Amino acid sequence: MRSISAEVLQIAKGSAVIELDKVSYGYGGSMLFSQLSLELAKGSFHFLTGASGAGKTTLLKLCYADLRAKTGQVRLFGKDAANLGRDEVAVARRRIGVVHQDCQFLDHLSIAENIVLPLTVAGRHDEVGKNLPELLKWVGLTKQADQRPPELSGGERQRAALARAVILSPDVILADEPTGNVDWEMSERLMKLLVELNKMGKSVLIATHDLGMIRTMKSQVSARVSRLKDGQLIQAGADL
Numbered sequence: 160m161r162s163i164s165a166e167v168l169q170i171a172k173g174s175a176v177i178e179l180d181k182v183s184y185g186y187g188g189s190m191l192f193s194q195l196s197l198e199l200a201k202g203s204f205h206f207l208t209g210a211s212g213a214g215k216t217t218l219l220k221l222c223y224a225d226l227r228a229k230t231g232q233v234r235l236f237g238k239d240a241a242n243l244g245r246d247e248v249a250v251a252r253r254r255i256g257v258v259h260q261d262c263q264f265l266d267h268l269s270i271a272e273n274i275v276l277p278l279t280v281a282g283r284h285d286e287v288g289k290n291l292p293e294l295l296k297w298v299g300l301t302k303q304a305d306q307r308p309p310e311l312s313g314g315e316r317q318r319a320a321l322a323r324a325v326i327l328s329p330d331v332i333l334a335d336e337p338t339g340n341v342d343w344e345m346s347e348r349l350m351k352l353l354v355e356l357n358k359m360g361k362s363v364l365i366a367t368h369d370l371g372m373i374r375t376m377k378s379q380v381s382a383r384v385s386r387l388k389d390g391q392l393i394q395a396g397a398d399l
């Protein structure tokens with residue numbers, strides 16, 4: 160059993176879009192975090208780092224209400240996630256674009272169909288024609304639009320996953336190891352897309368173990384870096 164003391168991360172710019180307030184979570188009988196607090200401010204850029212198994216994916220899942228805190232409060236856009244009904248959770252989630260670690264594509268659909276899936280599921284078919292060409296161009300996948308996910312390279316899949324995460328124009332982007340399994344050049348390209356989104360006013364939280372990339376990006380964007388270690392969230396300093 161691991162436990163921690165409270166650590167509240169204050170982010171100066173704007174009001175909070177997602178807040179974890181003294182949250183506890185664990186699988187089975189053991190606790191992964193307890194009394195963990197995190198505040199993602201509107202328009203902020205945040206890196207979450209930590210060793211494999213530290214709990215980064217779990218923390219992101221709490222941030223988009225895929226998991227429920229055992230104790231403490233998760234607030235999405237100011238509302239306690241525990242008090243939201245199914246429809247309200249769905250509405251909140253539409254404001255949060257998630258780039259999953261394993262991309263989670265439907266392999267029988269084309270890349271274009273996968274990217275627009277959040278729109279078609281939401282019944283917003285009329286917006287597909289307007290948004291898709293621009294998004295494909297933005298992530299450099301216009302030529303690959305009709306290919307199936309297994310036919311794409313790792314970097315192309317990651318860019319497609321990013322396009323799908325932003326198709327509903329969310330306020331927040333949560334990205335879980337978006338540069339896993341891609342080379343340095345592609346990692347930098349992906350990160351620059353995320354910085355671009357942040358410059359458009361979106362809040363960005365990226366879970367990554369890639370400290371080299373964090374160091375590089377810190378010169379390009381004002382970012383907060385937190386490290387998850389032994390169930391504690393520690394704000395990383397110059398020692399990064």
Ligand SMILES: Nc1ncnc2c1ncn2[C@@H]1O[C@H](COP(=O)(O)OP(=O)(O)OP(=O)(O)O)[C@@H](O)[C@H]1O
Pocket residue numbers: 186187191209210211212213214215216217218368
């Ligand atoms: N559904 C689950 N059931 C039981 N244990 C789980 C489950 N999901 C994750 N865990 C455990 O919780 C711990 C944290 O997992 P998590 O995936 O959040 O870590 P992570 O920091 O994202 O790791 P990685 O960098 O390897 O992706 C790990 O020990 C993992 O085995």
